[in-house]
Amino acid sequence: MGKGKRTRVTLRQVAQEAGTSASTASRALAGNGYVAEAIKARVVAAADRLGYVPDVSARSLKGRSSGLVGLVVSDLRNQFYAALAAGVEGSLAAAGHQMVLVDDHGSDAQALEGARAFLAMRAAGVLLAPVGRAATELLVEHGTPVVEVDRRSGARGCDAVTIDSERGARDAVAHLLELGHRRIAMVLDETMWDTGRNRLKGYRAAHRDAGVPLSRRLVLDLGLRPADPGADVAAFLDANPGVTAVFAANNVVAEAVWQELKRRGSAVPRDCSVISFDDLGWMRIVEPGLTAVRQPVYDMGRQAADLLLARIAGERGRAQTLTLQPEFVRRGSTCAPGGTARTAHPSPPGGGAARGVGSDVSA
């Protein structure tokens, strides 16, 4: 530290400064092999004095990989993915790894580009919320450990951590059915990923369980990045005046639904009950609070990273899928149709009843 340097300090220079050879200096700094205490101290002091920073490029050129771990998400501005990334980062940082973050904006091509970049940088491993199987397959083929998060692409040879979408959706819709709703709409923005598909499955399963007939008309798929989701929801509600409750498949959809209901002056839950899959901060803040299926997002990130770290550390064995259970949180946005026999408290401070907490492993 002191004078600004133009040339990076190399190990050789440190060794010279300490009056020893490069290999000894290497051993002293890395802590491998035998080095006399005295020399070691001299080397460390010299490194310190010169502001030495080891070059990971050189290091990973020798060894196997850089310490970098890639993460691909579909929309960093979506709190869901931000929380996921935060969880991943926390776990990786604790293990001394760096996280390279790529936003694929839901595009298969961009995910693949990201994967290629990870390959090029010899990433130690990659976590991704898949948008297709190409990226995963490319990485696996090259021997890079991969853990899929949130969704599964169907590619083989990688671990995964997901949330039980079907169960979460089934519980939510069952709640509405129990309250007496018979015309329950489901709004989603994609069915090409297993998250959307499984939530739809859960919606259907709940109906079957209750012996309530299904109608295709009650399912609205906005598609990813709808131009004007509010308008689509509006048109849908106009076309289906009998709807007394809406199940929104994720936080983005939930926001669109909520805003449209507010815009048209519908009273929630009296005129229409609402449940969101995914529980964000604002859902606790609005009045009434939104009944929601909470996903342990941050934790999912952490656990996925841990799984990956284990693979990086050399753990063998079959690919595992960790399925996390969501938690049903009842707030004020759901009640019996027409507002009769309202059992929900307006907005309980603490949240609501927990259900299905925990997680289980399946091969």
Added chain:
Amino acid sequence: MGKGKRTRVTLRQVAQEAGTSASTASRALAGNGYVAEAIKARVVAAADRLGYVPDVSARSLKGRSSGLVGLVVSDLRNQFYAALAAGVEGSLAAAGHQMVLVDDHGSDAQALEGARAFLAMRAAGVLLAPVGRAATELLVEHGTPVVEVDRRSGARGCDAVTIDSERGARDAVAHLLELGHRRIAMVLDETMWDTGRNRLKGYRAAHRDAGVPLSRRLVLDLGLRPADPGADVAAFLDANPGVTAVFAANNVVAEAVWQELKRRGSAVPRDCSVISFDDLGWMRIVEPGLTAVRQPVYDMGRQAADLLLARIAGERGRAQTLTLQPEFVRRGSTCAPGGTARTAHPSPPGGGAARGVGSDVSA
């Protein structure tokens, strides 16, 4: 593509497959130097066939730096930082760079650790929301281009992109004063960074401008990561019953204030007006909508990244500070004290009056 490979494909292997030398293959793939078209095609085909991926470690060992760019933020779960990161990523990805994201959790030590990691990976440049000057100084000293975002540490030798906190705060508080408020509280969670400090300055300046006396009692500093911000706000409000308006210094504080007001049954804005510095999605969703100082966060990330890219590309010249102007958005959470002469519409769909849009550069 095809058979899973255990050993990474090297340039030499590609060359061999194409029946040429490594140097020629290098030129063919990199596009440097002269290569016969026929040979070039053969090499490209071979590379493709073998699934060749260049090794950036080797490449950056030769050259100067890896194509990696570091970003340090203080809390990825905070939507503000997530949006910032998204902006940065967008710009970097477009330029073919990868973003390495580090969350320092507001800790100087962790930021420094991140900086060291960036140095070790020979990052092409680094963007950071500084928590101290140590990280910036270390990087600058080693010749790594740095752009500070959102805040400035005071370290020299780096560019910066910030938002005019003082002006944003002054405008907001002036609005409250114009409405007739005289006991306006300001709640913040830090004054060690220039964001908090400057917002406080703006708060004071507005009072001075209006000739309204200031009282230290009206400023509540919760401190970063308060154990129970709600309780602190509650105690503060109890101790200052005369307060008719609250100016919250950022989205975290705004949420705490909002929740506490709701908890105690205060009617906003009749009993208490509220303004937030930083405009998040939920502030548009709640009833009434929150009057807010909107920051062009995503854009700040983009612009900061662009500035850094220019430096990486070799742009010389003095360090620049780009100051972005916030936009005052009036919604329903502000009115005259006591709810008299209420001029605000309950919750205008589009937002409110814009003010101070644009940006300017200063050396």
Added chain:
DNA sequence: CTGTTAGCGCCTTCAA
């Protein structure tokens, strides 16, 4: 315990 030797994969002179 320490120094010498030999590359990791790539790119960049330099000759041919």
Added chain:
DNA sequence: TTGAAGGCGCTAACAG
């Protein structure tokens, strides 16, 4: 237009 040679910074053998 192409190939051979050398070296980026580091570390893992191998002597000494």
